[in-house]
Amino acid sequence: MQELPAHQPESEHRNGGAGFCAVQPWAEVGVSPADRLVQSMKREVVRKRGKIDANQTEIVKALRQAGATVQSLAAAGGGVPDLLVGFQRKTVLIEIKDGSKKPSARELTTDQVEWHLNWRGGPCMVVNSVGEALAAIGIEVQP
Template sequence: MARRYAAKVDDNQSTIVDALRRAGASVTPTHAAGEGFPDLAVGFRGQTYLIEVKDGAKPPSARKLTPDQQIWHATWRGQKAVASTVAEALAVIGVQFKGEVS
């Protein structure tokens, strides 16, 4: 059985959620679902996207997927993505990042 980790929210998650919503997406935070499930469920133009948020300000070793996340990502047969920045998250839904993050 995989270990249960506390549901932590990366420091940049609210900024990414904000940017996705400003782009017209609906966003439901799902970080508390557990068992490696991604942090965000994003709806945009009739599609659903699952995004794991990692903090790009942290060193690479701190941005690695947890063991539960690794298993989930390896076994999930649908769309999934990992994003560390607003630009990466917007790219997942097919929107080009333009400008500053406020």
Template sequence: MRRAAKVDANQAEVVSALRKVGASVTPIHMVGSGCPDLLVGFRGRTVVMEVKDGAKPPSARKLTDDEAVWFGNWKGEAYVVETPEQAINYLMGRAA
């Protein structure tokens, strides 16, 4: 039996910030199999974002094995973010 996907403590803050700049955001963390946490639409683009809690130690922010495989196989825009600012920077096309 599959465990429920964990949601990082800062995910709601990241979602709120993205929506404030006009993005549409759908949480998809429950898909599992390494799929990222958020599906984000903005100005005709669709990106996926994996949210990691920057307050946790680096070892706790690493991608899981399933996430690493997913990111390695994905052919579209996909980002790992730790802060709302970082998520917005990626969305706006600025290096974070």
């Protein structure tokens, strides 16, 4: 990135005053490299944080009723699966997708695909419904 001379007025740093900043906000004069790093990390954390699918509450409730222990990992973001589930001395990671959405909206994100490809632990299952979540831990449900 090109460094702008410190003597230019702020209005010359911006793109015609249209509200678009031509330089990163942390590139302002007087911001230390350490502060830039912290600000960058904060933006990365906010950008990568996961969201909870509409059917997650229902799935968690059903898993717990079946006797599983369930820990939500949704806040971890960065492609980490939504749930850590323990059942009958087995651990399963579950990524929840909302089965009511169109198929393209249920696809794994780039972060999720990368995380799944790099995971060297136990199974990580992608589920769209309560029935699929129960099947992921070994409980078959009759339709």
